[in-house]
Amino acid sequence: MRRSSQIPLIAREHQVAGFRRSFDRAAAGEPGVLLVGGDAGVGKTRLVTHLATQAAQTGGRVVVAHCVDLGEIGIPYLPFTEALGHLQRPTGTDDDVASCVAELIAERPALARLLDPAGPRTAQDDQHAERLPLLDGLASALAAAGGPGAPLVLVVEDLHWADPSTRDVLRFLVTRLRAEHLLLVLTYRSDDVDRRHPLRPLLAELHRSERVDHVELDPFTAGELREFTTALNDGPLPEADFTEVLRRSEGNAFFAEELVAAGLASGTLPWSLADVLHARMQHLDPGVQQLVRLASVAGRQVREDLLRAAAERTPGLDAATTATALRDAVTHQVLAVEGAHLAFRHALLAEALYLDLLPGERTAMHLSYLAALLDSPDLGSAAERAHHAQQGHDLPTALAASYDAAVRARDLLAPTEELRHLEQVLSLWDSVPDAVARVGVDRVEVALDAAAAASRNGQPQRAVQLTRRTVESLDADRRRQASLRHVLARYLLDVEEDMTEATRQTDLALAALPAEPTEDLAATLAVRGRIEMNRDADDAARDFLERAVDVAHRARAPQAEADALASLAVIEVGDPETAARLIESAMHRAIDAGSLAAEMRCRYNLATTWYYAGRLDDAQELLHQGLARAEETGTTRSSTGISMRMIAELLRYVRGDLTEAPRRDGVPALEAMVLESAGLYAAVARGDERVLERTAALQKDWDVDGFVALISGGCRIDALTYAGRYDEAVDLAEAVVAHLGAVWSTYFLGRIWISALALAALADAAEEAAVGPADAQQAERREAGDALLAVARETAERGRPRGGVLGPEGRAWLRRAEAEHARLAAATDGTPADPALWEAAVREFSYGYRYETARSRFRWAQALRAVGDRSAAELEAAEALHEAQEMGARPLTDTVLAWTRRARLAVPGARRESSTLTEREEQVLTLVAQGLSNRQIGEQLYISTKTVSVHVSNVLAKLGVSGRAEAVAVATRRGLLAV
Numbered sequence: 001m002r003r004s005s006q007i008p009l010i011a012r013e014h015q016v017a018g019f020r021r022s023f024d025r026a027a028a029g030e031p032g033v034l035l036v037g038g039d040a041g042v043g044k045t046r047l048v049t050h051l052a053t054q055a056a057q058t059g060g061r062v063v064v065a066h067c068v069d070l071g072e073i074g075i076p077y078l079p080f081t082e083a084l085g086h087l088q089r090p091t092g093t094d095d096d097v098a099s100c101v102a103e104l105i106a107e108r109p110a111l112a113r114l115l116d117p118a119g120p121r122t123a124q125d126d127q128h129a130e131r132l133p134l135l136d137g138l139a140s141a142l143a144a145a146g147g148p149g150a151p152l153v154l155v156v157e158d159l160h161w162a163d164p165s166t167r168d169v170l171r172f173l174v175t176r177l178r179a180e181h182l183l184l185v186l187t188y189r190s191d192d193v194d195r196r197h198p199l200r201p202l203l204a205e206l207h208r209s210e211r212v213d214h215v216e217l218d219p220f221t222a223g224e225l226r227e228f229t230t231a232l233n234d235g236p237l238p239e240a241d242f243t244e245v246l247r248r249s250e251g252n253a254f255f256a257e258e259l260v261a262a263g264l265a266s267g268t269l270p271w272s273l274a275d276v277l278h279a280r281m282q283h284l285d286p287g288v289q290q291l292v293r294l295a296s297v298a299g300r301q302v303r304e305d306l307l308r309a310a311a312e313r314t315p316g317l318d319a320a321t322t323a324t325a326l327r328d329a330v331t332h333q334v335l336a337v338e339g340a341h342l343a344f345r346h347a348l349l350a351e352a353l354y355l356d357l358l359p360g361e362r363t364a365m366h367l368s369y370l371a372a373l374l375d376s377p378d379l380g381s382a383a384e385r386a387h388h389a390q391q392g393h394d395l396p397t398a399l400a401a402s403y404d405a406a407v408r409a410r411d412l413l414a415p416t417e418e419l420r421h422l423e424q425v426l427s428l429w430d431s432v433p434d435a436v437a438r439v440g441v442d443r444v445e446v447a448l449d450a451a452a453a454a455s456r457n458g459q460p461q462r463a464v465q466l467t468r469r470t471v472e473s474l475d476a477d478r479r480r481q482a483s484l485r486h487v488l489a490r491y492l493l494d495v496e497e498d499m500t501e502a503t504r505q506t507d508l509a510l511a512a513l514p515a516e517p518t519e520d521l522a523a524t525l526a527v528r529g530r531i532e533m534n535r536d537a538d539d540a541a542r543d544f545l546e547r548a549v550d551v552a553h554r555a556r557a558p559q560a561e562a563d564a565l566a567s568l569a570v571i572e573v574g575d576p577e578t579a580a581r582l583i584e585s586a587m588h589r590a591i592d593a594g595s596l597a598a599e600m601r602c603r604y605n606l607a608t609t610w611y612y613a614g615r616l617d618d619a620q621e622l623l624h625q626g627l628a629r630a631e632e633t634g635t636t637r638s639s640t641g642i643s644m645r646m647i648a649e650l651l652r653y654v655r656g657d658l659t660e661a662p663r664r665d666g667v668p669a670l671e672a673m674v675l676e677s678a679g680l681y682a683a684v685a686r687g688d689e690r691v692l693e694r695t696a697a698l699q700k701d702w703d704v705d706g707f708v709a710l711i712s713g714g715c716r717i718d719a720l721t722y723a724g725r726y727d728e729a730v731d732l733a734e735a736v737v738a739h740l741g742a743v744w745s746t747y748f749l750g751r752i753w754i755s756a757l758a759l760a761a762l763a764d765a766a767e768e769a770a771v772g773p774a775d776a777q778q779a780e781r782r783e784a785g786d787a788l789l790a791v792a793r794e795t796a797e798r799g800r801p802r803g804g805v806l807g808p809e810g811r812a813w814l815r816r817a818e819a820e821h822a823r824l825a826a827a828t829d830g831t832p833a834d835p836a837l838w839e840a841a842v843r844e845f846s847y848g849y850r851y852e853t854a855r856s857r858f859r860w861a862q863a864l865r866a867v868g869d870r871s872a873a874e875l876e877a878a879e880a881l882h883e884a885q886e887m888g889a890r891p892l893t894d895t896v897l898a899w900t901r902r903a904r905l906a907v908p909g910a911r912r913e914s915s916t917l918t919e920r921e922e923q924v925l926t927l928v929a930q931g932l933s934n935r936q937i938g939e940q941l942y943i944s945t946k947t948v949s950v951h952v953s954n955v956l957a958k959l960g961v962s963g964r965a966e967a968v969a970v971a972t973r974r975g976l977l978a979v
Contacts, residue, residue, distance in 0.1 A: 003333045004257055005345070007231040009050045011224040012043070015215050019051045019185075022213055023060065026151035026183040033174060034183065035206055037190040038217030040348050041254030044187045047217065048155050051185065055153040060183075061097065061145055062153045063087060064338065067161040068299050075383045075405075076165035076414035079156045080138050081114055086339065087145050087152075100144050110134035111141065113411060131413035132632030135172045139180075142173070146181030158300070158347065159188035160199055164416035165409075167202045174209050190216065219251025228253060232260055254346050281353075284332060290316050291325040292334050292344075296353035297365040301343040306379045309372035314365065366392035382408055383417075386424065396438060399428040403439040403446070410449075413634035415457035422450035444470055444480070448487065458637025460494035467491055471505075482512035486524040489531070494639040497706055497743050499531045506531065522552035522560035530567050536745070536800040538571045545571075558593030565589055566598045570605050574805045576613035580606060596633060600640040603629060608647060612801075614808035614847035616655060623648045642674060646707075649678040656850030656887045658686040673701055677708045680715035684722070685851050687890035691719045706743050709736060710750045717757045722891045724969065726765035730784065733758035749799040749806075752813045755792035759785055759820035766827035768969050771929045778828045785824040792817040812844035816856060823859065826866070835863035851892075854883035858896050865903050878907045902972070917958060924951040929968045 009016070015036075022032045038044050052062045063086045065079035075081075088102040105111045110133040146152035156162075162170075173184065193199050206212045220228055225246055230236050237245065237260070249256035281289050294314055295302055304326075311317040317325070326342070329335040334349070335342045344350040357365070370388040373380045374397070382404035389398035406421035429435050429443050436442050451466040467488040474481035485505040492502035506528040513521050525548035532541035545568045552561035569582035587602035603626035611619035623644055630641040649661055661679050677698060683691045695716035702709035713736035720729035733754050740748050762781045769775035796806055796814050806814070819841045822833035838860035845853040861876035877900050884892040900907045917925065920941075927937045934948040941948070952964070961967045 002232055002234065003345075004046055004228075004232065004253065005049075005333065005336075009046065010228040010231065011220060012047055012050075012217075015047060015217070016051065016054070018213060018215060020054070022183055023055055023058065023151065023153065026146070026153075026181055027060070027149050029148065029179045029181055031151075031177040031180045031182040031211065032184070033177075033206065033209070033212040034185045035203070035212055035214045036185065036187045036217065037193075037203075037214070038187075039191040039219070039252065040189050041252045041346060042217045042219055043253040044189075044217055045157065045346065046253065048157070048185055048187055052153060052155055055151075055183075059150045060153050061150060062155065063145075064155040064157065066301050066343075067156065067158045067163070067166065068301065069158075069161040070299075070383060070387045075381050076163055076409050076412045076417050077114060077134075077138075077169060078163060079166055080169055083154055083156075084111065084115055084138075084141060087141060097145050097147075101141050104137070104141055104144055108133060108137040108140075111137040131634035132628070134413065135169060135631075138169060139173055139176050142182055143180040148181060151181035151183055153183045153185060155185045155187075157187050159186050160192045160197065162199065163414075164198065165412065165414040167199065170202065171205065174206060174211060177211055219249075220253060220256070221251065222246055225249070225251055225256060229256060229260055232257060254348060284334070285325065285328060287317065287321045287325040288328045288332070288334070290314070291322060292329055293353055293357060293361070294365050294368065295329075295335065295342065295344070296350045296357075297362065297369060300347040300350045301338065301341045303340060303379065304342050305340075306369070306372060307342060309376060309379060310365070310368040313368040313371045363392050367394065370394060370397065381405070383421070386421070390424075395428050396432045396434070399425055399432045399435055400438040402428070406449070406453075410453070415453045415634060415637075419450055419453040419457055419459075419462075422446055422453060426450065444474070444484075448484070451487070451491065455491060455494070456635055456638050458639075458642065460491060460639055463491040464488065464495055478512055482509045483520040485509035486520065486527045489524075489527045493527070493530060493534070499534055502527070502531050517551045517554040519552070519555050519557035519560055522548050522555055522557045523563070525551060526560050526564040526567065529564060533567055533571055538800075541571055542568070558589070559595040559598065562586060562590035562593045562595045562598040563601075566602045566605065569602070570609075576609055576615070579609050583609060596635065597640070600626070600630065600633075600635060600638070604640050604644050604647075607644065611647060611651060612807045612809070616651060616848040619647075620651055620655075623651065646674055646678045649675065650681065653678075653682040653685070653851070654849050656883075658682040658851070658887050658889060660686075660688075673698065673708055674705060677711040677715075680712055684715045684719045685887070685889045685892070687722075692716065692723065695719060702739055706740055709739050709743070710748075710754075713739075714750070714754055714757060717754065717761065721757070721761040721764055722895075724764075724768075726761045726768075729761035730758050733761075733788075747795045747799040749795065749801060749810060751795045751799070752792045752810055752817060755788045755795070756813050756817035756820055759788050759792075759817055759824060762788075763820050763824040763827060766824050768972060770827045770830075771968060771972060782824060782828040785821050789817055789821040808844060808847040809849065812841060812847070812849060812852065815841040815844045816852070819856070819859065819863075823863075832866040833863045835860055835867060835869070838863050850883065851887060851889060854880045854887070854889070855892055857883070858892070858899075862899065865905070870905070873903070874905045874907055877905055881907060898972075917955060921951050921955050921958075924948060925955050925967065925971055928952065928955075928964050929971075 019034060022034050025032055036044050036048060048064075052064060056062045063083050065082040065086075067079055068075065084101070084105065088098055088105055090098045105115065114134065142152060142154060156166075156170075170184075170186070188199060188203070193203065207214060226236070226242060229242060229245060236242070241260075245256050245259050249259055281292070284292075291307075291311060294311060294317070295307055298307070298310075307326075308319075308322055311322040312319065326335070330337060330342075333345055336345055337343075354362070366388045370385060370392050373385045373388065377385075382401050386398055386401035386405050389395075389401055402421045402424040406418045406425065409415075409418035409421060425439065425446050426443070429446070432438065439446065447466050447470040451463040451470075454460075454462040454466060467484070471481055471484050471488050474484070485508055489502040489505040489509075492505065493499070496502055506524055509520075509524045510528070513524065515521075525544050529541045529543075529545035529548055532538075532544060535541075545564045548564035549561055549568070552558070552564060565586035566583070569579060569586045583602050583606045587599055587606065590596075590598035590602055603622065607619050607622035607626055610616075610622060626644050627636070627641075627648065630636045630638070630644065635641045636645070652661070660682070661675075676694070680691065680695060683694065688694075695712045698708055698712040699716075702713070713732060717729045717732050717736070720726075720732065736754055737751060740750065762785045766778055766781050769778060769781075792814060796810065799806075801807055801810060815837070819833070819837035822837050825831065826833040838856055841856040842853055842860055845856055857876050858880035861873045861880060864870075864876060865873035877896060881893065881896045881900070883889075884896060923941060924937055927940060932940070934945045934952065938945045938948045956962065956964075956967055959967050959970050961970055
């Protein structure tokens with residue numbers, strides 16, 4: 001029989017046509033991504049091989065790269081390293097492209113370092129390598145390899161095995177695609193990617209991109225399978241055999257091919273895939289069988305020179321036997337040549353062969369690879385050495401290789417892989433007596449490096465855990481223990497609300513450290529200053545920080561000095577201009593000292609200084625720079641990086657962009673929760689139908705992070721008010737205040753916002769009640785509103801705003817609280833509210849808070865209408881409606897429209913909603929709203945009580961309500977009742 005590689009592609013016409021369209025777009029400068037998913041063996045590799053051949057025949061340049069399964073051991077950026085190697089290699093037809101790519105690599109140290117781990121390192125490399133040049137360099141190299149009419153088609157196979165850094169590169173590339181002549185073709189196993197698989201978030205992100213086309217390969221239909229098996233067999237199978245192949249393979253191309261091959265040769269069809277593969281292997285020479293078993297230990301793909309070197313160390317495989325066996329394995333299409341690599345025709349074949357090895361055989365073969373890699377390190381990476389050593393139970397070598405792999409990952413700014421390797425080192429430490437000699441540092445240093453990697457990777461709890469264990473292990477060395485407590489305290493700052501444990505750690509350190517100036521003392525004082533600053537104890541904070549600066553200066557500890565200066569700049573003055581100058585000075589000092597953590601804190605503090613000062617353009621520019629720097633340095637998942645992303649999301653909303661933010665997958669759970677909360681502001685404003693569900697889901701996590709409680713709680717209050725669930729909104733406001741009062745302080749500044757929202761709910765409830773029968777709760781609402789306004793004012797006086805002065809946002813919410821209280825009072829006692837209160841709120845929000853400016857302008861229009869200034873009310877309502885519609889603020893738009901219809905205002909686009917009620921029914925409903933009985937309504941309209949009853953029943957039915965009060969509320973919201 002023939003093999004699938006020897007026959008034309010069966011079926012898949014739709015997928016091929018889609019690829020052709022994507023290829024043509026890439027050739028014209030419209031880059032894209034083709035994502036190919038499907039179960040193992042369904043034919044993904046066969047399809048992309050066909051597509052690659054088509055692309056090459058049409059003038060494209062094709063590069064195929066692979067992800068490799070090394071279990072817990074990953075090789076950062078592996079497929080892109082492979083791709084760069086191909087691109088810079090002259091091929092005769094593309095020498096100019098290869099030369100261009102090679103020059104680009106030579107000009108970019110980050111790319112050169114990726115391709116040559118042993119290459120020269122600069123002093124900056126030792127301090128901190130930058131990630132953005134690496135990512136940008138990869139994008140530039142791929143862009144340079146394609147041209148008009150001849151795009152680069154980069155195929156990355158087996159994405160389900162991709163390392164975290166590779167997934168990050170793909171995210172970066174997809175977001176940066178503009179006009180490159182580039183088409184990415186990515187394959188993955190659908191059946192391997194469950195909901196917990198690390199690839200799952202990336203797939204979700206890719207699916208949302210308009211540049212990504214997704215192809216999910218289905219198994220062959222019965223007709224397609226018949227065509228496939230006929231081509232393999234050079235003729236139709238006997239009907240009974242075909243029926244068995246169809247039943248057992250279920251249309252899976254690889255299974256079907258193996259069943260046909262084994263069944264026709266043996267006369268009977270084996271039951272399992274393992275049996276099929278075993279039957280095929282039995283027809284090969286023993287030397288070939290031994291070689292392919294050895295090859296399976298490396299995975300689907302292995303370098304030929306590495307396989308030959310490992311074979312030399314494997315019993316029964318000398319050089320001559322290996323050469324013959326390699327030719328036979330390729331001839332029998334068990335292995336195929338892919339550049340400098342040999343690859344199994346399908347990964348399932350490699351997996352089946354590996355699983356068939358006896359435990360002793362596996363260990364011996366892993367050790368053969370390890371010996372080859374130790375003798376010739378250039379044959380593979382440190383991660384591969386670690387993998388084979390671990391599987392070969394050579395623990396000392398596994399420890400040393402894992403540490404080397406961690407250092408390599410650190411050089412490439414791959415903190416996920418670095419942490420994984422370092423934790424492997426820690427797990428092996430006690431099993432290797434001479435561990436210190438093998439890695440060059442002690443266990444304490446390894447653990448601290450692991451904690452730092454965890455922190456950079458957005459895992460603050462893991463950083464605390466690793467550091468705490470390390471500190472606790474040093475009871476026998478109290479001096480060193482004291483010197484490390486500030487490290488633990490710094491990580492605790494990222495996870496603690498009340499700072500109790502962080503304070504205790506610095507107290508213990510200061511009690512044990514010698515009095516003479518040292519870097520450890522300076523760092524401890526700087527951390528303690530930050531703790532006091534977070535507690536709003538500015539005087540104590542200033543004392544610690546000034547001492548830290550003095551000690552650091554005398555101890556020549558520039559990083560500790562920069563850290564202390566970064567904190568001092570925040571608390572020293574209340575004037576934003578002066579504060580910004582101090583923070584900029586501290587940032588430059590941090591940059592000079594090489595203190596990335598202090599530099600990023602300064603960038604964040606500088607952006608938030610302008611944000612809270614209401615200078616939104618300046619804040620946005622600085623956040624853009626800060627996030628770019630975080631991307632460069634691989635710190636986007638650090639606590640500061642996450643904080644910058646949260647403020648950026650808030651700023652986007654404040655400036656009126658209510659669209660849903662792109663999901664940022666791969667973010668740790670806690671940080672993802674914070675970012676999810678930040679997106680709730682816009683979700684409420686645009687009328688997200690799931691916002692109540694989303695905010696309710698976050699309530700169980702209030703104890704995890706105070707900001708989650710504040711933001712999700714406040715946004716839920718607002719959403720409940722829009723939904724007409726006023727009592728729930730007020731009750732929730734009390735719960736939020738009680739929770740954060742215990743966690744933070746009684747007068748946390750967010751309480752002004754919460755109070756204003758609760759007052760809005762009370763005012764809405766009171767206004768709705770005012771148009772119906774007398775409501776005994778009105779007095780209670782007024783009393784609750786008086787208390788809320790009092791606490792809002794007291795919070796403005798006693799809370800601690802940055803710099804000691806309430807910023808424009810705080811002032812605006814205080815003005816709105818006062819105006820909402822006046823609206824509540826008007827609804828309960830009938831006295832119109834002073835429009836000047838809402839005018840003041842509009843003026844305060846006009847610093848750039850677009851949505852709240854529009855909402856307050858609408859309330860201003862209502863107040864103007866209530867005092868009889870109809871023309872002014874129309875102007876303000878028209879502006880509020882225009883802004884709400886422009887932003888896509890559906891609830892506010894609906895509210896403004898309903899009110900302007902009720903008020904009979906001449907506002908463009910606010911025509912009165914057509915009603916199914918007759919004129920008489922509207923008259924009846926108006927009198928119902930005034931609290932009149934059926935008899936009283938009949939007397940006013942000169943109709944019988946029975947006729948009134950019929951009209952009321954019709955109104956209830958048409959409005960879909962069950963009672964008179966509900967009918968009034970619904971009609972009021974829909975603009976069917978005049979104000």
